[in-house]
Amino acid sequence: MSTPSEVTLVQLNWRKNLFVAWCGCFLTGVAFSLVMPFLPLYVELLGVSDPHALTLWSGAVFSVTFLFSAFASPFWGGLADRKGRKIMLLRSALGMAIVMMLMGMATSVWQFLALRALLGLLGGFVPNANALIATQVPRNKSGWALGWLSTGAVSGALIGPLIGGLLADSFGLRPVFFITAAVLFTCFIMTLLAVREVFVPVKKKDMLHARQVFTSLKNPRLVLALFVTTLIIQIATGSIAPILTLYVRELNGTTQNLAFIAGLIASVPGVAALISAPRLGKLGDRIGPERILIAMLLVSVLLLIPMSLVQNPWQLGILRFLLGAADGALLPAVQTLLIYNASNQVAGRIFSYNQSFRDIGNVTGPLMGALVSAHWGFRAVFVVTATIVLFNAIYSWRVLRRRPVLPEQTHE
Template identity: 80%
Template structure:
């Protein structure tokens, strides 16, 4: 924790937390390409059982993260966000080591749940930067920060697959733990925070937090928006490869084409997020949010009618560019409409809604495709996002958000 008299350079903190988000994003996605293979190596056999356990060990992390996020958010408001970054990075590093030593599927499932409980580096990094950066630059800062996790998630599967082929499955967990420990050391020595601890008796309860907000209904709508963004992203994930196969017909490089189409939204978001965040600082994040939700609907609908994989790839690239603006806009609006005293919990509640979306999105996509076919998934997803357009517009119109005045923290 930084001394009260020690000035904080928010630009340096932004740079270091970006690296931390990149490393944690990479660490989480490193193991994704071979997760079913590791489940199989732990003794699970049979197609049905392998699918069930793979889905379970994947989703349980998000379920437990959704439960734990508010608790960590409360501790962040009491003891500081930097401490939560350190706790998350070190805790995940230890869990990754234990995962590499797991002997059966039940141990691995328990450790995946523990990973969800101890996670939270990225939302706490968002809360730290959001409370330090001048408000009129928060869109750009949070958009830039979001590219760290996105770029890490993009490169992680590629590196993880190469490492697994070169060294085997278990060593990748130990390499991932090393990456997370580096993240811990960077945060320990480079991130500074001016924070006055809040006594437990002075902490607001959950009801008091929302009662203290000027516009709690708007905050709730932003939580719902975060959830729907993740639902829209995740609903397509279970059927994407199969949909590409239907479009491409008999092709020898299906895995490459599917991987390329799966990754292009992340590349587009990486490019668009800082620029659209900066635009949001000028014209207002609420306008960016509603407009990009509308664009998302207009891009999802034609995905149901494409005839070639390249058409789907172009539409998904454009969708990724729109999505790159959504979460930074939500986070900017959150920090505009809450005080620094409760920012940790507000961001943690938002993370819980995102985790619920991460779990429910693939379930929605799988259920719709099983009943109505692959193309129906895009139409249903578009309807869900369209609902969010009207809901967000209604909540934002009831009380337009203006950028509050903010005195930036002194820089070094």
């Protein structure tokens, strides 16, 4: 059992834990995105040469990680509630480091696909980092802390492709996987040495079942609505990804500098989110995260619709930057509301369920975008996405207004 002095010490050290967790999320974001720019090239290196098959295999190895993560997250979340969040961070970082090293040794595309699936099964660093910080930080600072924490993975994902491309050009494709493994192992060592967690283990017989987890919540309907919001946020983000480069080419009217322009427009939302997330999170601590959530969903709708009407790439880039600033507040607001409505005993599972919805959105969004663009054109993707986000804003507003959520000043 933890003594009151130990609990007080951890409460005093939550800022250090937040900094270390941010670094871990940053390194994880870098590690995952390092290999993204050349996944199709690696699939080709493993023997897939037919263009049609290469497209299918590239899509499969990309999406299988999110698919398996969606199924694995609840299991790891339950284990985190029993054993602690720090050990889940260590398990995730070390497991992913080993899998990344094995990817660099793959000799067939089937091996690579299996390892990408295993990566999804062993992942979960970011949701467990969120759960760790959310259960330690004072509730009146949750929005700011989770907003700042979200910038770690975002900034890592932004810089990762650039570093990955440079490394692949300099050293070849396989060595990048070994470098990525080293980055993840660094994350493991840093977490092992620097993160402090006082955790009282819960016996397996005392663990709540999934149904009991939801009945223990202050507002189960609200929590379910927040899960749906996470799903739709990821669908909205992913729906544009498959068509962005092609849409930019259509707007640009030429292929000159296409890769640079498309890459720039793809990255600006992340830069905007990096700037806005902590600031809007802090504002949410003052005026309520539910107001930030609804306001930013509506702003997203108002920005998505004009994207279907733009006439040149720079108009699209400006709107994408503004959309990123709005999106930067959405997931931290959701996470803050989740922790307001869940006890520390079930926080790990609640965050893991939320991660599952996020992963399903990561798989569903690109598929939806591809199907809509194939039937109705690129511009229709933005209209359909705006309609879905608007539906979510209305649904969330109806659920949130029925029971106002007030942050507690201290943890349970």
